[in-house]
Amino acid sequence: MLDIQGLVISLADSDARQKKVKSELDKTALNWRFLDAVRGSALSSIPKEYQPRKVKKLLGFELTPNELGCFLSHKKAWQDCVDKNISTIIFEDDFCLLPHFERAIHFLVNECSNWDAVRLQGLSDVPQEHIQGNGEFALVKNAGDAVGATAYLLKPRAAQVLLNASCDIYEPLDHFLEHRQKHHLEFLAISPYPVDITGVETTIADRPGRLPIRGWGKLKRSVMRVFDRWFSTNPWFPK
Template identity: 30%
Template sequence: MLTLVISLPLSTQRQKKISAGLQAAGMSFSILPGVVGSELSEAEIGSFAPFRFMARFRREIGPAEVGCTLSHKLALETFLASSESTALILEDDAVIPSNLGDAIALLVNRLPGNWGILKVGGIGGVRGRLLQETAVGKIVETHATTVCAHAYVISRQGASQLLRRILPIRFPYDIYLRDTHVHGARTFEVVPTLVVQEDLAGSRIQCDRMERPPSSDLRSFVAYRTWKLGHEIRRRAHIVKTIGLSAAVAPSRITRHS
């Protein structure tokens, strides 16, 4: 398994900390320099994210969010250029448990052959169906993952599916990863999460979001409601197709695979 750590060039303290964690877990890895969003010109941001206003959040996407997506895009491309069949993609604020490598090996071995993504870190609730209970957690096939993208395992098929629709950038990367009906990769998540995240409040992305509060004008509200209607129709149709009607009707409940 290829392990890639996305880190901005100047984040040396984070690099030291996650390197120590991975070494303690007995895992080999490479540091992948991330894209610094603040160094992108307006023209560059516009070329990657031509639809700057996000009706979903009623605000413009920030430079750090664009840089984050481009960094994960680079990680996916780096993985596909390798000879490895799976990759663990981490952000540099991930906290590495000592059993991470063994836990991932166990979980991947229990997944179906056409799996695409296995999230091993995230914040929030998981929606979907219980596939299997293991010694390290429950494997849930999900149509709506947790948020944050600091730790996930991916197959070559999953990486290809993510890259297919990663541009143009319409949402922050973790939201794109969450929306399985958009990228189409068969997605699973382990519950409880294996990898937590630190320094969330001080991240450049969080600062970006605070600097761009949601608009409260009528036009933004109408745009949001229009987006919401189309999103729900597409999302629930995808759930019925991939997981089943019961999950679409009661999406907040984790039900067992029959």
């Protein structure tokens, strides 16, 4: 796989996870390496991209330190993709490869050209619109948010789009990836997915006990978003 690289986002001291990752990826021809994750709980100051008060008004809650670290970690991976100017598979370190992984990537790289970003894993089943296929795999458009960011493939121009659109961090990373109204990037998917999750608890993102925003809180959030669209030159939740 000379035309792509793999980056595995992982905390520096996650020895057991990294051992499992190595056993998975060393079975493939993918050129890959670890990328040190940002430990959100160890941040000594609030990142310039994050405005907690505004986030709470427009999102309804603040991001957890781990969610913030997760987003910053993926931004590091996007920047690496741009700097190296090579298509990149970005993994979180809780993945497992399915037997058809290399054939699926070969299909995307060698048989498809009409994509910039492709989801390789999803937590939820959603309806899919067929775009292109070869009988074994299909490039599809998900009609809904499949949730998760365990594995996805980006071309450098797509990574730059995501960097440009994430000057402000105000929602969980997996939601941002599907936020097309914000970044205008068509995030496609491959069917069947070639990557799954191991099921172990994540170390770079969490949402403990978070309940949906309802009632007065939801109404207040909607009003604040309307004001943001009216008065901001770069609204967070454009229509």
